């Protein structure tokens with residue numbers, strides 16, 4: 181591109197950023213479904229392996245379609261480097277295992293995506309890594325956990341499903357003081373609503389499965405960080421352990437990014453309207469949405485995010501029975517444990533995504549049996565409201 185892409189606005193970067201055309205001049209990004217690459221001669225292969233020549237070697241470590249997606253994600257995040265993985269969990273796992281070793285200490289916010297919680301609570305201790313959970317919204321707990329040397333901090337904000345907010349600036353400063361790098365799972369905010377690196381984060385991870393695809397088609401993950409950390413720490417891990425994204429999925433995700441602004445803006449607007457609508461309905465005991473006046477951390481949310489996100493969480497009366505009556509009466513909103521989709525999806529966290537953590541841990545996180553997580557899609561918000569009315573009619577009998 182002749183124009184410096186960093187001078188362009190985000191929506192433009194998402195459409196035009198990172199495009200590298202072949203001599204055929206194709207309009208859309210080319211899909212390189214190839215496992216390997218050929219060299220002009222043996223000397224070029226030798227020079228490539230010595231690192232003296234830039235040439236693709238093998239798609240486990242690099243592929244031109246993935247390179248376009250990596251560049252586009254760097255442009256939107258303001259990061260120096262990006263690596264892609266087959267899933268969001270592979271991204272979290274690679275970021276953690278590439279950085280950590282036996283004897284290290286990790287501090288994480290307790291309100292993490294279920295599999296991230298498992299990596300911290302179960303996998304890392306198996307390898308001699310000490311892990312500590314804190315209440316992400318409570319700075320005093322971060323201060324205490326970070327008053328001794330720590331190697332890595334992992335957090336999610338807003339959190340799943342209760343939409344707790346972690347103070348990125350304050351926690352990053354404390355973490356750096358303790359010698360830790362800060363890894364932020366930014367899935368709920370998307371790269372458009374919150375840029376953790378501008379508030380001190382060192383590594384940002386995404387499940388591209390969520391808003392970046394946003395149309396329920398493919399799985400994918402991304403890790404963004406400095407050139408130095410990616411080259412020295414992450415790339416050897418990815419190259420040798422192979423959590424690589426397929427080129428086909430990278431191509432789908434490139435097309436997903438083209439419409440990310442349109443989709444996320446529309447879903448956020450609808451989510452805010454629907455949160456306010458739900459708060460007025462009979463049978464609903466509480467609504468959580470980051471920009472609502474009754475969110476306990478609204479000011480912090482407004483400081484670090486440009487909108488409240490695409491997820492609304494609410495609690496109905498009559499616990500699990502009430503939640504099931506409500507969800508089973510939906511016609512448009514689908515029962516699914518996914519989120520960030522163009523279709524509106526409802527989840528009952530206590531019996532699905534958060535069933536394995538147990539009742540005691542759910543109580544600490546505030547996930548009661550009446551809680552429903554709603555991922556707002558691209559349907560007309562008035563139709564979503566009508567569907568919610570159907571659910572509430574069943575709830576209230």
Ligand SMILES: *Cc1c(COP(=O)(O)O)cnc(C)c1O
Nearest residue numbers: 267268269293365367387389400
């Ligand atoms: C979905 C999700 C993940 C895992 O991503 P996958 O692509 O499903 O592996 C991690 N963190 C958060 C916050 C998520 O929502």
